[in-house]
Amino acid sequence: MNPSSFISVAFRGVFGGFVLDAAFTTPTHGVTALFGPSGCGKTTVLRCIAGLQRLADGYCAVNGDVWHGGRSFRPVHQRPIGYVFQEPGLFPHLTVTGNLLYGAPGRSPLRPGDPAGFDEVVALLGLEKLLDRAPRKLSGGERQRVAIGRALLSRPQLLLMDEPLSALDPQARDEVLPFLRRLHDSLSLPFIYVSHDMREIEQLADHLVLMRAGRVLAAGPLGELQGDPALPLASRRDAAVTLDAVVSAYDPAYGIAMLAVDGGCFTAPMRRSVVGGRRRITVAAGDVSLAREAPRATTVLNTLPVRILSATPAAEHEIVAVLGLGPAGAGSRILARVTRLSWENLRLAEGNELYAQIKSVALVRECAK
Amino acid sequence: MNELPPDVWIAVRLTVGLAAITTLILLLVGTPLAWWLARTEAWWKEGVAAVVAMPLVLPPTVLGFYLLVALGPDGPGGAIAALWGGRTLAFTFGGLVIGSVIYSLPFVVQPIRNAFEAIGERPLEVAATLRASPRRVFWTVAVPLARPGFLTGAVLGFAHTVGEFGVVLMIGGNIPGSTRVLSVAIYDYVETSQWREASILAGGMVVFAFVVVFAVMLAGKRLMRVAE
Numbered sequence: 001m002n003p004s005s006f007i008s009v010a011f012r013g014v015f016g017g018f019v020l021d022a023a024f025t026t027p028t029h030g031v032t033a034l035f036g037p038s039g040c041g042k043t044t045v046l047r048c049i050a051g052l053q054r055l056a057d058g059y060c061a062v063n064g065d066v067w068h069g070g071r072s073f074r075p076v077h078q079r080p081i082g083y084v085f086q087e088p089g090l091f092p093h094l095t096v097t098g099n100l101l102y103g104a105p106g107r108s109p110l111r112p113g114d115p116a117g118f119d120e121v122v123a124l125l126g127l128e129k130l131l132d133r134a135p136r137k138l139s140g141g142e143r144q145r146v147a148i149g150r151a152l153l154s155r156p157q158l159l160l161m162d163e164p165l166s167a168l169d170p171q172a173r174d175e176v177l178p179f180l181r182r183l184h185d186s187l188s189l190p191f192i193y194v195s196h197d198m199r200e201i202e203q204l205a206d207h208l209v210l211m212r213a214g215r216v217l218a219a220g221p222l223g224e225l226q227g228d229p230a231l232p233l234a235s236r237r238d239a240a241v242t243l244d245a246v247v248s249a250y251d252p253a254y255g256i257a258m259l260a261v262d263g264g265c266f267t268a269p270m271r272r273s274v275v276g277g278r279r280r281i282t283v284a285a286g287d288v289s290l291a292r293e294a295p296r297a298t299t300v301l302n303t304l305p306v307r308i309l310s311a312t313p314a315a316e317h318e319i320v321a322v323l324g325l326g327p328a329g330a331g332s333r334i335l336a337r338v339t340r341l342s343w344e345n346l347r348l349a350e351g352n353e354l355y356a357q358i359k360s361v362a363l364v365r366e367c368a369k
Numbered sequence: 370m371n372e373l374p375p376d377v378w379i380a381v382r383l384t385v386g387l388a389a390i391t392t393l394i395l396l397l398v399g400t401p402l403a404w405w406l407a408r409t410e411a412w413w414k415e416g417v418a419a420v421v422a423m424p425l426v427l428p429p430t431v432l433g434f435y436l437l438v439a440l441g442p443d444g445p446g447g448a449i450a451a452l453w454g455g456r457t458l459a460f461t462f463g464g465l466v467i468g469s470v471i472y473s474l475p476f477v478v479q480p481i482r483n484a485f486e487a488i489g490e491r492p493l494e495v496a497a498t499l500r501a502s503p504r505r506v507f508w509t510v511a512v513p514l515a516r517p518g519f520l521t522g523a524v525l526g527f528a529h530t531v532g533e534f535g536v537v538l539m540i541g542g543n544i545p546g547s548t549r550v551l552s553v554a555i556y557d558y559v560e561t562s563q564w565r566e567a568s569i570l571a572g573g574m575v576v577f578a579f580v581v582v583f584a585v586m587l588a589g590k591r592l593m594r595v596a597e
Contacts, residue, residue, distance in 0.1 A: 050498060052494055052497070052498070075497075076494075076497040076498055077497045077498075077499075077500045077501055077502050077503070077506075078500070081498060082498065083494075083495070083498035085491065085494075085495065087491075089491050089492060089494075089495040091492060091495075091496075091510060091514075092514070093513045093514060102496070102499050102501070102509075103498075103499030103500055103501075150499065151498070151499070154498075154499045154500055
């Protein structure tokens with residue numbers, strides 16, 4: 001592994017009865033999500049990366065640059081990070097413009113052609129009309145957007161976000177969430193994003209660090225971890241697998257797109273699409289049913305040949321099966337949750353080749369290349 | 370109506386001058402002290418805070434007594450005075466300033482400390498993640514956000530110095546133009562049965578006290594509104 005494009009961390013410490021022992025490595029491109037139940041130490045890890053918290057036993061290196069290791073500890077203000085807290089934390093004594101420029105002192109607000117210049121960030125976040133306002137006159141969603149803009153304008157090389165949407169109501173959340181991904185795609189700035197909301201993560205993340213009780217259970221590409229039956233994600237009620245697909249055909253007469261993934265092709269209704277465009281889709285385990293023979297007359301659009309790669313009991317009378325798409329199941333993996341009754345009735349077993357019927361495929365978002 | 374005797378105006382000028390210098394020194398000394406008290410995690414910080422707050426509880430005469438000893442020819446004050454050929458700091462304007470600073474310290478430190486503490490950790494952390502050095506965080510975030518505390522502290526420090534009596538009497542005596550401040554002058558007038566002068570000065574102090582308290586309350590409210 002080339003250390004120059006990774007962030008590696010290892011933090012160990014005790015906080016009032018809570019033991020943190022977290023280590024992982026993740027690429028410094030794309031969005032890495034730190035996911036886990038509340039109180040599992042996600043925020044602490046993020047604060048340690050930022051240098052807001054200092055553990056005696058800690059290591060943090062970003063792109064080969066050691067920020068914390070042994071006795072060397074780079075103070076917060078010397079780390080090229082942006083940090084978006086749960087609540088916006090705008091400076092009440094400054095206007096929106098004053099807040100935006102706080103981390104960019106002496107920098108000309110106008111620098112044409114700069115993807116992270118003042119005007120560009122303001123336009124990207126839709127802040128044009130708010131610039132002269134005082135923070136207390138903004139809505140929650142507006143404040144959080146200003147906080148994000150302020151972090152971006154400090155020219156970070158790594159943007160750390162601690163559940164930036166959790167303090168927002170659902171409406172404001174839907175307002176900010178698409179901004180975040182657009183930001184990432186247009187600035188190609190790596191993010192580390194703390195969340196306990198899988199829906200946010202499916203929209204945003206490329207990599208996942210799965211945490212529980214102060215430890216890292218696994219770290220890797222989002223889809224891989226979602227489809228790993230050894231991890232708790234697969235047995236969740238809302239278990240799903242995220243796949244990045246390419247639009248291989250589009251039929252405007254029916255509004256139907258063909259979405260090619262490794263080892264298969266999904267069909268999904270879409271209002272409009274460009275052939276060759278990339279879309280992220282999620283397939284929920286509960287939407288996948290299994291059949292021995294290809295059903296002939298059905299309204300379900302997606303029937304794909306699959307192979308059962310593994311089966312794990314989930315809830316009391318349920319089984320979660322990992323399915324491989326394509327010949328010999330060598331393609332992308334999806335999950336299926338079936339009752340134990342059906343499992344035994346159909347005498348299913350690992351290695352079986354069958355057909356998966358997928359009731360619905362959720363389109364999450366367009367993805368950048 | 371007879372004019373007030375000129376020594377009243379001398380006393381007023383002296384008092385205002387003393388209070389102004391004292392307030393200035395208190396802000397310079399009290400601000401870092403308040404910042405340290407608000408931010409440090411040292412276990413002995415409350416001990417320091419208690420020492421700072423002691424003038425609130427001690428009788429001014431007790432404080433004045435120790436100051437008299439300290440400022441006198443055999444104390445450190447005498448040693449300092451010797452630098453310019455003096456014998457003692459007691460019964461001088463300089464000694465009065467030192468006494469006032471110590472006596473009014475809690476009135477300045479406490480509001481500023483409270484204001485610093487009320488800011489909370491978050492704005493300071495936010496500023497640090499925006500690459501502000503600790504010095505810049507202090508001047509551009511902590512001080513502006515603590516403005517109400519500075520206002521209250523400065524006004525209370527000033528007013529309290531204007532009204533001080535016991536300490537002045539112990540270490541300053543009653544030297545016109547040098548240590549004879551308003552409160553001492555009022556005491557003098559009463560002693561010598563000059564009731565008219567005493568009542569004018571006392572009435573003036575009442576009006577002054579009201580204006581000060583009222584102005585602090587109004588300004589505090591306004592700053593609060595701005596800060597919201």
